[in-house]
Amino acid sequence: MNAVPDALPRTAGALRAAGYEPRPIAQEIHDNLLTALKNGEDAWPGIVGFSRTVLPQLERALLAGHDVVLLGERGQGKTRLLRTLAGLLDEWTPVIEGSELGEHPLQPITPASIRRAAELGADLPVAWRHRSERYTEKLATPDTSVGDLIGDVDPVKVAEGRSLGDPETIHFGLVPRAHRGIVAINELPDLAERIQVALLNVMEERDIQVRGYTLRLPLDVLLVATANPEDYTNRGRIITPLKDRFGAEIRTHYPLDVEAEVAVVKQEANLVAEVGEPLLEVLARFVRNLRESTVIDQRSGVSARFAVAAAETVAAAALRRAALTGEEPAVARPVDLDAVPSVLRGKIEFEPGEEGREIEHLVHLMRRAIAETARARFAGLDLRPLADAVEEGHLVATGERVPAKDVLAALPELPVLHEVASRAGVAADEPAGRIAAAVELALESLFLARRLAKDSDDATTVYGR
Template identity: 70%
Template sequence: MTSSPPAITTTGRLRASGHVLRPLRTELRENLLAMLADGRDPWPGIHGFDDTVIPQFERALIAGHDIVLLGERGQGKTRLLRSLVGLLDEWSPVIDGSELGEHPFQPITPASLRRAAELGDDLPVAWRHRSERYAEKLATPDTSVADLIGDVDPIRVAEGRSLGDPETIHYGLVPRSHRGIVAINELPDLAERIQVSLLNVMEERDIQIRGYLLRLDLDVLVVATANPEDYTNRGRIITPLQDRFGAEIRTHYPPTIDEEVAVIRQEADLTAEVPAYLLEILARFTRNLRESDAVDQRAGVSARFAIAGAETIAAAALHRATRQHEPEAVARPVDLETAVDVLGGKIEFETGEEGRERDILEHLLRTAVAETTRAHLGGLDATVLVHALHGEHSVGATVMTGEQITAADVIAAMPVLGESELYDEVAARLDAHTPGERAGALELLLEALYLDRRIGKESAAGETVYG
């Protein structure tokens, strides 16, 4: 919750209050150490980095280094950088009306220096929230020096100022982030001449525009993200800029299933209930893709793949519930096929796999389902159901499910097992209580028996028959 800014409005009152100017890196370091000492988590919502990335990241901040995070897509690099905002003071004073948000005790532009000399303690003070001290730029090939650093403003020149006058400069993103954090996503995508423009900012902390060197004592932290292959192998980042970053930290995908599921739960915007075992299947599916020789691992398999999958099966459940007038919208294993239908385009396959993409996805999904059923239904004796579906002396029972078949219909189609408590045990293991949840649990049991080659399965036109 955001608090109200302090009521101080002049530099004199700010000085009388005992306020102390802290350089940006000192502010980040001291606030981080205070949070660690108090046992507070500086990185809320970051999963799987606790023993690897986070310690390196914290040491780099304590050292005051500019940082580049190296990792494949969807590893949480940008989210981690955005978390840096939480280490800034909630409110910081700036010279009211200053173009670069300068601190009242330390003006750096000619205009602010002149105002400070004229007004003294009456120099007006405004307050900037920490959310305004973080700027993010996606590096694209068309990014210009003017975007990042600045350029001569022709309007100011037309007003009569000379080209050499510092006040003719229209400042770019980096100077405007003075006393703040600049994040550049996909750094290697910047053209080399643009990368060169960052060298002085990161070392000498001044800027050069069209041959004019401006000695601005900029106080910025530069952080960036990059794909490891672009950064280290293709020569797409110039060596002097690479040398300017004090810390190069490798990120990775969540190392455990639980952490993968935690990311999906946190990031997915679900429009219907998605049982935990389905999220686990999606997590395992994603991890199987990351380990597959058929998938281009240089591109990676983003966490967004599983997130989009969860949102898709939730949408399928809501679609069914709406059309079939079900009282609740609950995703079931049958909805996993809808995810396969739309997620293939998010994966880059190896050369030579053309035409096999769908088969690869379906095979790895079946593997994920089998791994999940073993984890949750392992050791379960389902012989009585197998017998009912096979039939002793006549044609056995069949169970039909599908994208538009209701939970009530699935439950009603299940064979009566007499005094067997199999269905209740499955529901208990999968934490299924409502009819929608129980139908999904029973579907998973049927799929497990099919994958174990104990029953048959036929699918066509959005419907599946087990028997």
Template identity: 65%
Template structure:
């Protein structure tokens, strides 16, 4: 559809001027009534966080999201853009996105007086109406609100001319959504500059007699104040936010699994049961007394682990010529040391990091093994070792080599069915399932295991 390019043409359409919060409210109500997802890609918040966010938006409140690292706060803030109208009119060339019906800056008011219905109109997509700033200690008031532009002064304008102002990020997001990440990191004297934005909905720049009624939704994220040493949200600023919403990690293993599938970019296939092991490992670390739970275990831990396990399978393929690289249980222990930096251990646990990771991994594999293969007759696997034979495997053992050592295994088809590997699994998937069963039998004390120089031997 051709969009109007002048004020007069815009007045001839049914378009109505709404504030950004009215816009968000109307579109959210429409989404709720239609049953459509208003927050695509957000996992595990359906019954906890999202209802609170919806109430805050419907009430027209600015909000702050409190939660440990890697809980999806930034992702949630960015999905709010989808609740804005796809296109909105602005005065062409306006730095702060003035609406043609109600211009507020000096330049746009002057143009509206001079041009009348010929005032040029441009259109902005909703993706252009979102601004985001990571709050760092060196952030200034000028960055957020604005300051005098020395270049404009040098061009001949006087210091008293309001058009010498260079607008900051907040006014440049006028008629949109402004997100401030890690709000406590912002110096307290800078937080004071946000008072007027949140309450009086305007800004003040140096000594100018300037009042810009801003139309903006302000969303901030923060870590819980009771353990952050970097700063705090000052009390008057907290009071000006309409809603304070606490986020959390996925409450169920199934939700963690959905998140991993959604976010991980895998270099080689990683079977679902192995992703479930990663999800249970992440959950186990979050519940472990050896881990500093005030810091948390980010969802990025699980995502990175899954990606690295896939990369390990691809590495095996490159080194051994394996034609069908699929991740196996043997790929997991080798990637854990690279993830130490994502977890903070309690005082007194120094030197035990690998031991703690190893224990949690064994628990995760055993739980997944019991959950997936409970009640299944695995005698075909254990009988293979009745006469004292062994099977050799490892991260550089090809899948076909592993399968050749075992030969035909009674009951394998039922195992593959339980592990959701389909009617025609590849050799790599079969090898992954077989190794998972061998590890599960070992962890349930039905099979011995020994690892020497990176090579694992399963036997009677």
């Protein structure tokens, strides 16, 4: 966040002279989104796979000024999408300096700020708030109270001598403090129904009620929320009156194609070693196979975080192997995919009756993903010379203690190996690890096509006749 520009007005009088008129939050987002669309700018940086589905619906909702709830299974990027909304706000917005709710200097709403504005007039001091400070996020938990969201009577202020009915005895909660900003509530159904009721007035009448008396505050907030589909979550539901007050209910989804899945992994994963495009594609297909499998509980979903964690696990396996063999740089090979099923099986839920067979199912789906990726990468390429070379006695060993140069040295010079590397996006002069990764993928595809045998123990895998 940059420092506040010196040229911005510092008093209410200077602010009025400069033409900074109050603008509702919905209108501010409307104007900035419309400008971005007209100028061809990316209003949703970092959001992958939603450009033709979710984003058009969300843009229409925002242009209409609606509060929004996003419905979708875990790991579909709902929270990530909501956080990008802050980018549609003005970079800097004026507030009354020292005001509890960040009120506009020309439009105070609390008794204390109204009194200050009347006393100081044009000399009312102005501070500036960055758009990142105007996005407020709350994870709905069962112990969330009305006081947390809306506010409660502050006993300290009462003890100071104010009467209980004095509006200035209120300690404001999260929603009023987000005045002139965005409030995001994650997992809205987790809020107890009596707590959801407290949001009704905020969304419709834009005021708040605390402890039996109403404080008429013309709050200006955009309320957005996320939720799992009601047919999945057993923790709660969005009460009907609250659901009715959301202007738009938008369904999110997992990436619709392999390319989008790979793009998400590239964007989100923190890889400690190099993982080539073919292996990322294997992991993307593996996750998609999981989402289509009948042995996986599809009501809970298979999060995009699973693919990210899988890529990070493969990279870590490659780094460990490089440390054991002294190989540089550390490059992931298909042998490193073996680490994924055992490490990540706890991140997904299986259907009842599949206990004890989890690893078996995951290994099967991983092999299918490898076969699909190899079929796509090596389509039309005759791998018979490679299979013949192995059958003639050029056995190829790989494993966590086998360096890439040994994998390549086990095979004779074959023109097909150059084509295999090329299909995997690897040039002939690149490090041995990258070439070996492509060759291992071809060998594994031959094994899965039952054209080669594979013998494995704890540390070594041998492709042979």
